[in-house]
Amino acid sequence: MIRHVERLALYAALLGLWELLFRLELWPEYLFPSPLGVLESLLTGFANKTFLVGILVSMKRILLGYGLSLVFGVAFGLMLASMKLLDEFLGAPLLGLRTLPSICWLPLGLLWFGLNERAILFVVVMGAAFSISLATADGVRNISPIYLKAASTMGARGIRKYIGVILPGALPSIVTGMKLGWSFAWRSLMAGEMLFVSLGLGHLLMMGRELNDIRQVIAVMVVIVAIGVVVDRLVLGTLEERIRERWGLENP
Amino acid sequence: MELVLRNVSKTFRTANGPIKALEDIDFQVDTGEFVCFIGPSGCGKSTVLNIIAGLEKPDPHSTVSIDGSPVEGPGPDRILIFQQDALFPWLNVINNVEFGLKMKKFPNEKVRPLAEEFLRMVHLSRFRNSYIHELSGGMRQRVALARALVVNPKMLLMDEPFSSLDAQTRERLLMLLQTIWSIIGKTIIFVTHNIREAVCLGDRVIVLTASPGRIKREFRIDLPRPRRLGDGRLVETSNLIMGDLKEEIDKVVREEMGDD
Ligand SMILES: Nc1ncnc2c1ncn2[C@@H]1O[C@H](COP(=O)(O)OP(=O)(O)OP(=O)(O)O)[C@@H](O)[C@H]1O
Numbered sequence: 001m002i003r004h005v006e007r008l009a010l011y012a013a014l015l016g017l018w019e020l021l022f023r024l025e026l027w028p029e030y031l032f033p034s035p036l037g038v039l040e041s042l043l044t045g046f047a048n049k050t051f052l053v054g055i056l057v058s059m060k061r062i063l064l065g066y067g068l069s070l071v072f073g074v075a076f077g078l079m080l081a082s083m084k085l086l087d088e089f090l091g092a093p094l095l096g097l098r099t100l101p102s103i104c105w106l107p108l109g110l111l112w113f114g115l116n117e118r119a120i121l122f123v124v125v126m127g128a129a130f131s132i133s134l135a136t137a138d139g140v141r142n143i144s145p146i147y148l149k150a151a152s153t154m155g156a157r158g159i160r161k162y163i164g165v166i167l168p169g170a171l172p173s174i175v176t177g178m179k180l181g182w183s184f185a186w187r188s189l190m191a192g193e194m195l196f197v198s199l200g201l202g203h204l205l206m207m208g209r210e211l212n213d214i215r216q217v218i219a220v221m222v223v224i225v226a227i228g229v230v231v232d233r234l235v236l237g238t239l240e241e242r243i244r245e246r247w248g249l250e251n252p
Numbered sequence: 253m254e255l256v257l258r259n260v261s262k263t264f265r266t267a268n269g270p271i272k273a274l275e276d277i278d279f280q281v282d283t284g285e286f287v288c289f290i291g292p293s294g295c296g297k298s299t300v301l302n303i304i305a306g307l308e309k310p311d312p313h314s315t316v317s318i319d320g321s322p323v324e325g326p327g328p329d330r331i332l333i334f335q336q337d338a339l340f341p342w343l344n345v346i347n348n349v350e351f352g353l354k355m356k357k358f359p360n361e362k363v364r365p366l367a368e369e370f371l372r373m374v375h376l377s378r379f380r381n382s383y384i385h386e387l388s389g390g391m392r393q394r395v396a397l398a399r400a401l402v403v404n405p406k407m408l409l410m411d412e413p414f415s416s417l418d419a420q421t422r423e424r425l426l427m428l429l430q431t432i433w434s435i436i437g438k439t440i441i442f443v444t445h446n447i448r449e450a451v452c453l454g455d456r457v458i459v460l461t462a463s464p465g466r467i468k469r470e471f472r473i474d475l476p477r478p479r480r481l482g483d484g485r486l487v488e489t490s491n492l493i494m495g496d497l498k499e500e501i502d503k504v505v506r507e508e509m510g511d512d
């Protein structure tokens with residue numbers, strides 16, 4: 001494993017290489033900006049608040065969409081796992097639908113909801129909910145039978161059994177599904193915002209293109225990556241690690 | 253009279269055809285009695301417990317009844333304790349002990365004190381806030397015991413609860429279990445493949461035959477309590493039963509070797 005110092009040195013070297021390539025003037029500046037130029041654009045973006053607004057707007061959309069897909073996904077996953085018939089009918093089509101790139105839901109969303117927020121919300125939910133439901137159903141099916149036996153001899157039934165044993169038993173798998181769902185949700189939101197919705201980071205990206213400002217384009221990309229990684233690694237990754245440790249599972 | 257099994261058989265339907273796990277099991281257990289089952293691996297010991305617990309349905313014409321009423325499903329009057337890993341890792345120790353009470357909708361304000369009391373009985377009060385992965389195997393089984401006893405069942409069904417523990421820990425838990433049993437006087441049905449453990453605990457030891465499990469012989473154990481595994485008379489009695497069990501174990505070995 002590489003230590004932090006070495007890792008930082010490597011990143012610094014890469015940035016140095018980038019700056020060097022820029023100085024060689026192989027390409028015109030409007031096609032190949034310098035890292036310092038990108039940094040400057042990043043700082044300006046935050047200073048004049050356009051980036052902050054973009055982040056806030058996108059975060060609001062993603063929280064709503066991801067939250068909805070979490071609720072629907074888990075509920076639907078529990079249904080799949082507890083109704084054999086439903087699973088037999090829908091299991092295979094769902095696996096198929098999950099491979100559909102989520103932005104492909106956009107035309108349907110536009111027709112159903114019109115050119116507005118709800119269409120984009122629809123895309124985000126469709127992107128994330130499938131992974132979450134399939135992971136939930138999988139988690140429920142793989143709960144150690146001994147937990148279920150222990151619970152039912154202690155009189156766990158109905159809703160109490162779901163809250164007390166089935167949901168927590170499936171939680172490690174649900175969190176794994178949430179990570180997958182997050183990456184789908186974030187990608188589909190960005191795609192959707194680039195296509196039509198005003199404000200938001202995806203829109204800023206397109207604005208950069210329209211202004212022919214490549215430094216802004218790259219600066220916004222950096223922000224998008226940063227948010228994606230922070231949520232994936234720091235928030236969901238930490239959650240997953242904690243849960244797996246407590247549940248007595250080794251980390252993958 | 254408390255638990256009665258009459259002509260209890262169990263056939264599992266599997267992809268490789270039916271497997272007869274139990275055949276015509278007949279016995280009864282009185283209130284407060286401590287009965288141990290021993291038998292070779294795969295003879296159906298766990299199946300007997302699962303049937304009594306109501307987790308598994310016996311074949312038709314089998315009857316299982318408790319105080320005269322037939323067993324129709326699991327219920328908190330019969331708590332099953334497993335070999336290992338049946339505690340909920342998402343709950344800490346005290347919440348594990350409280351689980352059954354909460355399922356029974358026990359009055360909220362009484363849940364915590366009662367759980368604390370049973371945790372004290374297994375000497376784990378200090379670990380009330382620990383999580384399961386932080387406990388040793390012996391401590392886990394003590395929590396499982398407290399979690400089972402706290403719901404005040406009529407009987408405890410124990411399926412090789414100490415078999416994954418080291419010798420010293422097992423010895424201590426055998427003492428603890430005898431002490432607890434002498435205080436609370438519950439009916440206990442205890443399954444093991446260790447004869448000395450069975451003789452140490454049981455008022456009676458029932459030997460099952462190799463599969464399909466039938467009752468081969470029953471021994472009444474009249475040694476004074478509390479009993480220790482190393483006690484001379486306990487060892488003597490164990491050797492006596494060993495003869496019976498050895499025959500059945502040899503059968504299993506021969507069958508498994510003869511298979512292919
Ligand atoms: N759910 C099941 N489906 C099919 N066969 C089963 C099932 N449960 C048990 N059996 C079979 O029934 C027989 C008895 O199993 P059981 O688990 O009761 O044995 P056991 O005496 O508890 O064994 P061990 O000492 O190894 O725990 C075995 O042949 C086993 O393969």
Ligand SMILES: [Mg+2]
Pocket residue numbers: 297298299411
């Ligand atoms: Mg068994």
